[in-house]
Amino acid sequence: MRSSEHVEASGSAAEFLTQVYAVADAEFHKLRHDPLELLMRAAQPLLWLLIFGNVMAQVRGLTAGSMSYLDFLAPGILAQSILFAAIFYGISAIWERDLGVVHRYLVSPASRSAIIMGKQISASIRGLAQALIIYSISAVMRLSVDFNPLKIVGVIVFIALGSALFSTLSLIIACIVRTRERFMGIGQVLTMPIFFASNAIYPLDIMPSWLRALAMINPLTYEVDALRMLMMKTEVSPGALLVDFLVLFGVSALLLAIATRLYPRMAA
C-alpha cells in the first residue's frame, strides 16, 4: 500500500475517455428508460412555429432577405429549444446534489472535466433529439429544409457545441446558487434575455442599436447564425461559419474550465 512512492496522475487518456463515456452513457440510459420527457419537449417548438410563426409571417416588415419568415424562424426555434433543454442541466445537477449522486462522482477518481464533458455530451444528445422533432415539424410545414448530408453533419456539430455551451453555463450557475429555488429564479431571468437579445426570432437589422450590441456578444446569436445557414436552403458563407464555430468553441472551452473549478463545490 505505502510502497508506491510515485504520485499517481489522474489517469491515462483512455481512462479519461472511458470516464466521459461512462457519464454520457448513463444519461443516455436514463433517457431511454423515460423517453416521454423528450416528447414533452416537442410541445414548445410546435407552438412557436405553428402559432407565433404563422401569425408573425403576416407582418410585412419581418421578412429577412430572400427568406420567408417561417424559414427564418425554424432554425431560431431549434436554437431556442437547444438553449432551454440545456438550461435543464443546472437543475438536474442541483437535484443530483440534493440526492447525493454528485458526491458519488466527486469521490471517484474520475477527472472533474471528464464528468462535465460527459454531461455536455448528454446535453448534445438531448439537443439532437430536439433537432429531429423540429426537422420533422418543419418538413411537415413544407419549409425549405436542406437535407444535404454535409449540411446535416454541420447542424450536428453546431447542436453539440451549443448544447455543451449552454449546459455548462447552466451548471456553473447551479454551482454558484446551489438551491433549486434560487436557480429557478436566475434561470428565468437569464434564459429569456438570452433568447430575446439574439437573432432567433427577428433579424439583427431591425434591432435598436443597443440591443444589437447585446446580441453581438450573445453566444446564441452565433448558434442561430450557423444553424440558419446549415438547416435551410440558403447559401453558406464559410467565413461566417468559421467565426460562429470559433466563438462557440472558445466560449465552451472557457466555461468548461470554469465549471471544472466550481463543480467540486457541489459536494461541500
Next chain:
Amino acid sequence: MHVSGSSPSSATSPGKVRRSSAVLYYTLSMNVAGVSLDPVIRVDGLTKRFGQFAAVDNVSLSVSPGEIFGLIGPNGAGKSTLIKMLTTLVAPTEGHARVAGFSIQDQAPSVRRRIGYIPQLLSADGALTGYENLLLSARLYGIPRTERDAKIREGLALMGLEQEASVLVQRYSGGMIRRLEIAQGMMHRPAVLFMDEPTVGLDPAARRAVWNYVLEARRTMHATVFLTTHYMEEAEELCDRIALIHRGQVQQVGTPSELIEPLGPEATLEDVFTSLTGSEMDSGGDYREVQRTRRSIRQRG
C-alpha cells in the same frame, strides 16, 4: 480528553460477557491481520472552519487495517464534515490526514482510487437499473472492460441483488438501495469504505441486514470500514472501536466495552455520551438538514 478510571468490579454481568467477546474478537482480528499494522487512516489535528464556526476542531485519530471504526455523535457534531474531508470532498482548514498511505490534501487522486464512499444521501441513481449503476461505477474507477461484467455480477450476488439487476433503482426498497450502494462502493476493492449514516431511515430488520452485509463485505474483501452513526445500538453491534464526537471535537476513543464499562453493568453508549457531554443525543441539525434527510428517506421508500 478525560478518560475516567476503570472499575474492576461487576465482571459477571451478562452484558459484560458479550462485550468482552467483542474485545477478544477485536484483539484477534488485529493480530491475525499481521504484525506491523500501520494505520490505514491517520488524522492529525484536522480542523474545518466555516467562518468563525469550527465544524471539526483539531481532531486526531488513527484506524488500523481491517477495523470497523465508528464515529458517533448527534447531528451537527461534525461527523459528516470529517468524513467529507477524509474522502477529499472538502478541503481542511488546518491539519493533515493520510488515508491508505496518501495525503488527502496533496494526493487526492491517489486517495480516491483507494476508497469507497457511501454518502448519507442517495448515491445510487434511481433512473438507472442496479446493473447500470454498477457499470457506471466500474467505468469511473477504471476497472478494465474485460473484468467489468464479472465484478458487477459478483457484487450483485454478494449483496443478494441478482434478481433485481435490471430493475430501475427507484423501485428498490430502502434496504436494497443501501446494499446496492455497498456493492457500488466496494467494487474497486477499496482499502477503506466510508459510510455516512449507513442505516438512517431504515427499519430495524433492514438495518440489521445492512450490518450483516457490511460484515460480509469486510470479511470477503478485507476492507477497513469507517462509518458515522447516531444510532448507539449500531455503534455497539457493528464497530470494533468508536470515537465520540461532540461540537467538532473527539471526546473519547475506544472499544464499545472500554467506553461503557466505567459506567457500570447496565450502562449503554447513550449513557457514556450523556456523561461526557451533559446533553442528550437527540435533536440537532437545521431545517435544511431535516428537509434533506426526510426527502432521502422518502426516496428510499
